[in-house]
Amino acid sequence: MPQFLDARDADFEARFRALLGAKREDSPDVDDAVAGIIADVRARGDAALIDLTARFDRLTLTADRLRISTADVDAACAEVGAEDRAALELAAARIRAYHARQMPEDQQWTDEAGATLGWRWTPVAAAGLYVPGGLANYPSSVLMNAIPAKVAGVARLAMVVPSPDGVLNPLVLLAARIAGVDEIYRVGGAQAIAALAYGTETIAPVDKITGPGNAYVAAAKRRVFGKVGIDMIAGPSEILVIADADNDPDWIALDLLSQAEHDESAQSILITTDAAFGRSVADAVDARLQTLERRAIAGASWQDFGAVITVPDLDTAVALSDRIAPEHLELCVADAEALSGRIAHAGAIFIGGWTPEAIGDYIGGPNHVLPTARSARFSSGLSVMDFIKRTTLARMTPAALAAIGPAAARLARSESLEAHGLSVQARLDRLNRG
Amino acid sequence: MPQFLDARDADFEARFRALLGAKREDSPDVDDAVAGIIADVRARGDAALIDLTARFDRLTLTADRLRISTADVDAACAEVGAEDRAALELAAARIRAYHARQMPEDQQWTDEAGATLGWRWTPVAAAGLYVPGGLANYPSSVLMNAIPAKVAGVARLAMVVPSPDGVLNPLVLLAARIAGVDEIYRVGGAQAIAALAYGTETIAPVDKITGPGNAYVAAAKRRVFGKVGIDMIAGPSEILVIADADNDPDWIALDLLSQAEHDESAQSILITTDAAFGRSVADAVDARLQTLERRAIAGASWQDFGAVITVPDLDTAVALSDRIAPEHLELCVADAEALSGRIAHAGAIFIGGWTPEAIGDYIGGPNHVLPTARSARFSSGLSVMDFIKRTTLARMTPAALAAIGPAAARLARSESLEAHGLSVQARLDRLNRG
Known part of the structure; x- marks a missing residue:
């Protein structure tokens, strides 16, 4: 059985924090062995x-x-x-x-000082x-x-x-x-x-x-x-489903299990506005676990890290979701599109009951390499951006340097970086001499 | 004196590789002390x-x-x-x-299968x-x-x-x-x-x-x-100047010194098509080092890591520059704009002799936090992108799921991830039952 939590319970905050903080992965310390392997490949x-x-x-x-x-x-x-x-x-x-x-x-543009600025991607x-x-x-x-x-x-x-x-x-x-x-x-x-x-x-x-x-x-x-x-060092997979009672419990159960079957350390969480629906989903999970090929893995994940959280309203669901910052977030509620606009931190959002997370794993189009372990608070999934880099561009004219150079020389002096200042001043002096 | 290299010399490749590979920073091993400090702050x-x-x-x-x-x-x-x-x-x-x-x-769009896809930045x-x-x-x-x-x-x-x-x-x-x-x-x-x-x-x-x-x-x-x-862990600062003979040697000397004065481990390199001009710049550096406030630091950097490289043509300059992948690249040549378009790997480019690198440190507009130690091959300077993250979005309709769901279910089975496939198939079955 997974954990059952209710946001209105007195001990909820403590239990939710424990859920967030659960250490799900015990990485073996292989660093010395790896250092030896790298040295060997570099040498031989x-x-x-x-x-x-x-x-x-x-x-x-x-x-x-x-x-x-x-x-x-x-x-x-x-x-x-x-x-x-x-x-x-x-x-x-x-x-x-x-x-x-x-x-x-x-992008490239010329600003009011006459400086041409921009950047180029390669x-x-x-x-x-x-x-x-x-x-x-x-x-x-x-x-x-x-x-x-x-x-x-x-x-x-x-x-x-x-x-x-x-x-x-x-x-x-x-x-x-x-x-x-x-x-x-x-x-x-x-x-x-x-x-x-x-x-x-x-x-x-x-x-x-x-x-x-x-x-x-x-x-x-x-x-x-x-x-x-x-790229990022990915942790075990996670899914958070926010669902109201107007869903087939078996669909939601399968969505939860599709993360749980990845890994015993995976985490599947349901947040629902209806406690009875939450129980139905948990029952459906149990039923599916009877026959699932990977039931040993999925069952361990669900038992150790799974959770069903009942909330009084969707505002609470949004607030808890942003604290979890889930890798995958499924929104199975009446106006899923609107709810999705209120989420600040998630790797990928699957909108509406016809969008099982597995679609995103294979064929939707978005990348399935996504931030885990709450890192969606500060990072994004894999994208084209991971394989390009930006070179910034700047070009001054004499007039542009005359306009903004003196401030640069002044700031350089305030930082006691004399050569920085002189490299600007030498050019300004040439302009002043005409 | 810095190193003088000539791309036509027999030993050039070996010397250039040594320059690229020079270990400029000896980081003290403070990791244990830091681990203790972090544990102390977490505890108390x-x-x-x-x-x-x-x-x-x-x-x-x-x-x-x-x-x-x-x-x-x-x-x-x-x-x-x-x-x-x-x-x-x-x-x-x-x-x-x-x-x-x-x-x-x-961005958000609906594709020919009826899937609504996109992403949102937060x-x-x-x-x-x-x-x-x-x-x-x-x-x-x-x-x-x-x-x-x-x-x-x-x-x-x-x-x-x-x-x-x-x-x-x-x-x-x-x-x-x-x-x-x-x-x-x-x-x-x-x-x-x-x-x-x-x-x-x-x-x-x-x-x-x-x-x-x-x-x-x-x-x-x-x-x-x-x-x-x-953000990135920045190494010591670097500048590469590519200059032809049609420049004031003192300007170029000051630009090289404005990196050298940062740090004894900084690196300033000049690539020029004119060996005599290279000598003139080196002389101008020596002259400026007589009086520069930070001459001890700048002199050590120039002596230990500075280099003047003569090349037969700008094609060679571009090729060497991309191997260096400099943090800062100054282009002081006749058609600097065109040359800039041929550079594949650089943190920031300063185009033309009126754009000293120090403008970029203070006031140009682009960021001065830039990739060092050849990391411009794979990373970019600090930007707005470092403080936002992307959430990908996907929404299927029943028709979209009918169109692309079977392929997802098939791929899930090929990866032996049964629950993934079932989460799609259960929905397809509902559609098939009408």
Whole structure:
């Protein structure tokens, strides 16, 4: 059973705080091991990758087999049936169309002082995409990471994916091909992150690394940050559903379970204005947990971190939602559109009962890489913006410098930065001399 | 003397790589000390801040004196002369006008499947701004950090600034007032970062922390990252000037020195198509170093990390510049505007000989917080975007779900995420039953 809370109860604030503060993830401390792996790859390059892949993935490689050949990708893609291929292609087209709208414009203007100002966006030259192997081997994740990079104009997109015992998921390779990935390497773990960041004989270094991974991958990403850019370090998945009584309890139960089945550390919360409806949803969850394939995982998540919160009104629901700052927020209420406009902090909002969160995981168009663990208070999901950067531009004319230069020289002196001031003053002096 | 390199020399590539790879900063390992300070502030709140401020800043405080009162700010502002005030106000107005153009639009549209998609931008609710005390106490830095936050719509902006021996810079307080900072606390160091991240009795926690600081502050920001958002950890300042012979060597020398005077670890590089001009600039630097107030710092930086590189043509200059990915890039060549369009990686570009980099530090309008240490390959300077975040939106109609839902259900099954698929299928089944 999940927790049942009522916002009108005397102990609500304490229990809600405990829910917010629950430590859901116990990351093993792998930092020393990861430091050793990175040092090894930096020192020995391909040879280290080959040794580590033999050890961790039980796979014997040679340098010329690190990269998955076009022929191997062709063969894998040919294994995929027509319906799966069509589904991936539809998803890719929709994700591409959504992200294409994110591309910002360059700007340049001349202001009243005569200064020409602006900025220009340019893509990262090379990006690396980590794709987990084994259980959490998700073609949808390839699309969600690779397509924004390609829409941004990243010229070289290198993917790394471990193939334990040599096994690769054909759908992952097909997703990479559809998304336009340029190179694929059969390496994983911290060693793959090190190779992307520092390069080896076979793998050229990249400028930015994205994609999910286990504790080793996360620790390696933290360590190479600065040398290259990284995306967020994602925590376990979360969903908050705000629903009134006018919903099918089974639909809401399935939406809650679609996060819970990800991970025992996932968190699914229902906020409802109707306590009886909340009970019905919990009953529907229990019924579905009887037969769900991943019932052990989903059941543990629901039992340990699930919650049903009854609130007196939607104002309270909005206030609690913003304190949770959920990764995924589903609004299943009468005027869901209006309610969505009142939410300040959420990674993604799914509006109305016909928009199950799973649509967003695969095919809606928005990215499914979203801020977890309350970080929607200060960060956004993955987007084209993660693969471009802004160069600011400024151009003074002599007249513009005459207009605003003296203030700059004055501020430089007030900060005791003499050369700053002189670099402006020398030019002003030339103007004054005519 | 700086290094002199020529792109046509046989050993150029090796020497250029050494220049790029030069380790310019030796960060002391203060991480354990910082961990202890953060734990102390979390455990004891204001009492820890008071003890640590007495120890590090030689200042005895009480809880009610942690916050600088409006009367104290008034008194400090009244000390500032009219010309300094006017310069700060002009700078603030120009920075505000530039950053106001960065505010992105919300978007929403309905696609051919009938799905309504889009995103909405919302400000971070509360931000904290770290301002160093002592030597590097820069009012311009207050403007550059605070104004983007306020333009973004951050409702609560709390500033922390140490006041060693009780001394505060009136210009810093005036800059805070002009920029619209809401609260100012006389605390600094790792303890101030801990207070902003976790809160104390007096200082409410914030969601995002920006601003420069010493090794303790940088280590504290790294440690609280995740609990709150942080800006980049900036390294020592850098400038690259690309100049032809048609420039005053003294102007270029002053531009190079205006970075060198920041820090012994700063780096100033000149790339020129004319070796004799390069020598003239180096001579002009030497001449200016005779009298410059900060000649010890600037001289050490120029000697240890400065370089003059001769290239056969501007194509080579562009290629080298992109490998450096400079924080600041000054283009003093005939068609500087056209050259600027060919640069892929730079934090800020200053176009033409009438645009000394120092204009950008104070008054041009663009932000002076910029990516260092080659990180312009993958990141951008501070902007309004650092204080807002995107919530993606999706709304399906029954017809839209009928159109794209089956592909989502299929992909969910291919990833063995049964509940994901069922959450879509249950709704499709309702439609199919009519």
